Amino acid sequence: MSEAELEGILESPWSGGVSPLAVNSKTLGMWLLIISDSLTFSALLISYAYVRLSTPNWPRPFDIWPEIAKSSVMTFVLLSSSLTMVLAATAARSGNVQKAVNFLLATITFGVAFVLIHATEWITLIHEGVTPWKNPWNKSAPLFGGAFFGLTGLHMVHVTIGVVYLAVICWGFNKRKWTAEHVEVSGLYWHFVDLVWMFIFPLLYLLNVTPK
Amino acid sequence: MHATLQLDQNHSKGNSKLFFTVWVWLLVITAAEIFLAYERIEVHLMITILLGLSLIKSALILAYFMHLRFERLGLFLMVVPVIVLCVCLMMIVFFPDSLRLTHLPQY
Numbered sequence: 001m002s003e004a005e006l007e008g009i010l011e012s013p014w015s016g017g018v019s020p021l022a023v024n025s026k027t028l029g030m031w032l033l034i035i036s037d038s039l040t041f042s043a044l045l046i047s048y049a050y051v052r053l054s055t056p057n058w059p060r061p062f063d064i065w066p067e068i069a070k071s072s073v074m075t076f077v078l079l080s081s082s083l084t085m086v087l088a089a090t091a092a093r094s095g096n097v098q099k100a101v102n103f104l105l106a107t108i109t110f111g112v113a114f115v116l117i118h119a120t121e122w123i124t125l126i127h128e129g130v131t132p133w134k135n136p137w138n139k140s141a142p143l144f145g146g147a148f149f150g151l152t153g154l155h156m157v158h159v160t161i162g163v164v165y166l167a168v169i170c171w172g173f174n175k176r177k178w179t180a181e182h183v184e185v186s187g188l189y190w191h192f193v194d195l196v197w198m199f200i201f202p203l204l205y206l207l208n209v210t211p212k
Numbered sequence: 213m214h215a216t217l218q219l220d221q222n223h224s225k226g227n228s229k230l231f232f233t234v235w236v237w238l239l240v241i242t243a244a245e246i247f248l249a250y251e252r253i254e255v256h257l258m259i260t261i262l263l264g265l266s267l268i269k270s271a272l273i274l275a276y277f278m279h280l281r282f283e284r285l286g287l288f289l290m291v292v293p294v295i296v297l298c299v300c301l302m303m304i305v306f307f308p309d310s311l312r313l314t315h316l317p318q319y
Contacts (some may be wrong), residue, residue, distance in 0.1 A: 054313035131250035
């Protein structure tokens with residue numbers, strides 16, 4: 001190898017000592033979590049598509065009220081929480097701690113609202129007789145409840161974990177314990193939870209609307 | 213030092229107005245999806261449109277809210293193609309089988 005070639009390798013961003021992806025390890029770690037988590041949700045969504053396609057007369061029980069109205073409001077709440085989250089990250093980066101904390105608190109409030117509306121919707125369905133292994137509409141499609149509660153349940157767990165995570169970050173950032181980078185990384189997680197809902201909402205709710 | 217400077221440059225991208233615009237677009241697409249759910253559209257076409265709109269929404273979230281548009285190309289290449297590949301592999305295996313189940317002979 002000639003000296004010029006060796007020089008070229010040592011100067012490349014992959015030669016070590018620099019950051020070739022231009023992100024810090026926390027951000028990179030969160031991206032890796034997001035990759036694996038998105039594959040988990042993909043597998044669940046595809047298994048839902050599988051049971052749905054292989055089940056004749058899949059029930060389509062959702063009406064405008066309560067399911068579609070509530071899930072639309074939940075979508076609005078989650079999208080708005082993403083906006084306040086990205087504004088919190090921007091404020092944190094520009095060193096405006098109070099503004100960042102306020103936006104983080106708004107995001108947490110939206111997250112809690114999402115979980116509460118979702119919980120009332122679950123309770124309504126459970127009262128109608130939907131469980132993970134049976135539903136009142138079609139006995140030959142026992143996995144309707146399994147698919148619904150499995151997907152929305154895992155997503156709700158993610159939102160709940162996100163709310164706790166953001167609360168901890170908010171507290172730590174307010175105390176000047178942690179940096180703007182912590183806020184940004186928690187933002188990545190929160191936007192991912194929002195992104196997953198962008199698939200659950202049309203596939204699980206809109207495709208199960210009762211035909212007119 | 214070199215890397216630190218690059219990080220700072222990355223972080224200066226994006227402003228509140230841009231994020232508001234993205235948020236409005238996300239809401240508009242969501243409203244279109246809800247409207248479509250109540251239209252009489254053939255189910256395959258419906259799934260294609262809904263999934264297409266969802267992909268646009270997730271691209272907007274990834275690009276602007278998650279800053280992927282302002283990051284190095286290497287990070288994008290590390291995150292996105294692997295997910296697309298894995299999802300396609302799962303689909304190749306599972307969809308033909310689930311459709312086969314609906315076409316079993318009736319006894």
